[in-house]
Amino acid sequence: MAGLVRLQNEIERIKKEYFNRNRLAENNRQVENEAAIKIQSWFRGCQVRAYLSHLQRKATIIQKTWRGFKGRADFRQMAKAAYFIMKMNFYHKMSVRIQRRWRGYYVRKRIHNYYARKRYMEGLVRKNEQIRRDLDDYSEVQRREREKQALERIEREKNLQAQRLHFLLSTKQCPGIFNSPFRPGPDEMELRLRRTKPQPSTTSPRNRTSLLGNRSPLAHTSAGVPTALGAKPLPPIPSKKPQGPFREPAEVWAQRQRCLEPSLRVQTSITDLEQAREQLYSEMWRNRVVEARFQPFSKAHQNRKYEGLVHTSSSFQTVPYGSKHFREEHPENLQGKKGTICFSSS
Structure with missing residues (x-):
């Protein structure tokens, strides 16, 4: 009973305390709400940034792996292409070397004549020396002629000066x-x-009188105007062509209706030069294409006739150039001998 009495005595104080606490809670509710929102936003931002950084690391790992795989594949392809090009260059170089060896052997064996070529070069050297000597003699003659002409010109000038x-x-x-x-x-x-x-004078009184004759120094024209001796009379003044409103209407109309006469530059197309150049390039490309296939090992090429050059016919060699082989065989000398071959150099 005592406790109930104390509770009844404290009820007013409890109501005031409850009211004060509810008022403080109501006053702090907005601040606490904003603080809770700020804490939640910060925490959620931390979560999202951590998740995005995780995704970034995983994407970087995926890209690194893919780029490494792609780079190794491209490198293998580049290495394969470089190896193929190196191999083809080596094959081309070897083929060129083989062709060079074969063509040299073929020319020395079937076409080229070393001794005939040597005789031709010796004759050419002698001919060049003779031509040089002739040119030197001709230049000496020309020099003497120029000196003679210069002396004669100087002599004429001195004689003319002496006459004057x-x-x-x-x-x-x-x-x-x-x-x-x-x-x-x-x-x-x-x-x-x-x-x-x-020097005879052309202005002496005797010459002047012979030129004038019985006439006076001044001659009169048909118009009565005196002129100097030997001077031609002036031509008559031509009638001027009427201009402007003094011209005939028919002449003005014909001039207005006259057809145009364009120049060559106007008549020519602006792209005429480019068209001509393209046509020339196409003709050059078409004409230099050889449809015949090259067959170096065929019998037709081995048995073909050698086409002589411009310098093959010369008076300094007894045998035409390229008419004999480098190593000519003489089967008529091998009668009665078997299994032997005789080579003689021409």
């Missing part, structure tokens, strides 16, 4: 400028003036 300066010739009473008394002898020009004759 003939009035400076010395006389018995008055020595000329080229015959100074202070010199031991006359000058070269003085001697030349004595040998030459004076």
